[in-house]
Amino acid sequence: MHAEPKPIAPKAADSKQAESSFKVACSNCNLRELCLPVGLNADEMQQLDGMVATRKKIKQGGHLYSSGDAFTMLYAIRTGFFKTSVVSEDGREQVTGFQMAGEIIGLDGIVSDKHNCNAIALEDAEVCVMPFNHVEDLSREIPMLQRHVHKIMSREIVRENGVMMLLANMRAEERLAAFLLNLLQRLHARGYSQSELILRMTREEIGSYLGMKLETVSRTFSKFSEDGIIEVKQKNIRILDHDKLKAIFNASTC
CATH class of the missing domain: 2.60.120.10 (Jelly Rolls)
Known part of the structure; x- marks a missing residue:
């Protein structure tokens, strides 16, 4: 990712x-x-x-x-x-x-x-x-299944609202931080590492989703790497400093 x-x-x-x-x-x-x-x-x-x-x-x-x-x-x-x-x-x-x-x-x-x-x-x-x-x-x-289906639909609405806020209010660094944190959270719920992930999507696809140009996505990944926040090896991402990554995202919600 x-x-x-x-x-x-x-x-x-x-x-x-x-x-x-x-x-x-x-x-x-x-x-x-x-x-x-x-x-x-x-x-x-x-x-x-x-x-x-x-x-x-x-x-x-x-x-x-x-x-x-x-x-x-x-x-x-x-x-x-x-x-x-x-x-x-x-x-x-x-x-x-x-x-x-x-x-x-x-x-x-x-x-x-x-x-x-x-x-x-x-x-x-x-x-x-x-x-x-x-x-x-x-x-x-x-009834429990009906509530679960409603919950899934509600989650989609919340997700779409979150993406709208992300595109409207966040800087490039905040968008990518939010994206990585969301992926980590979802993968961790499935038993995967909290600090490592493999991006299944391309940088172009990430940019399309986040409303960023390919060059901006690549530049932001490089900046995170230079700042010691992540380690990037092609599609393999290792989180080196969770607190810094969260602080970048939280800056947009303060």
Whole structure:
């Protein structure tokens, strides 16, 4: 979060052929506490097992779904990283988010029954496919699941508000500090190190998300490195001084 060539995204039909589908049980998944409500009883877990239709593999650069596709499914990421993005009329890509294992994507399609962004795998990934009509039906039977779905939607609203504040009020250093701290927090919740991470996205993609030019992103990474805050080895980032990184971010909220 070594420069890799950016793969050409295959067409939707090609990516569908590359996907593999097979049944999976939520009750046996080690990520269930991240993407499902905690505290369900055995019967409720068995019902949830029936909610997940298949598991699919998406190759790096492949589309899980594209803008304009009919919305019928939600997807729980089991492994890998995704980015969501929209493309302007003149062909420019705007990255709207990065998603990782344990998170649910596809919510953008609820409002109009069509997806309004592209979801692209940044590395080989695997998702659990949940038909949205099944999620709705089961939510009526399991109040805890309904609350969890509402919580996920609310989290998306809060995230979008946070990005708006980040783009409107923060300097380049504050934006990158906030981005790294957010990634570290999310990865730590999944059992990863609090001080090391591998960036699955390119500097260009980070810049698109943070509203920064590529040169500014690279310059800010270099400054953090020169100041002894981080150590950068291509895509490998090691946090050397958490307090300084937090102080840069907190300066924008004081």
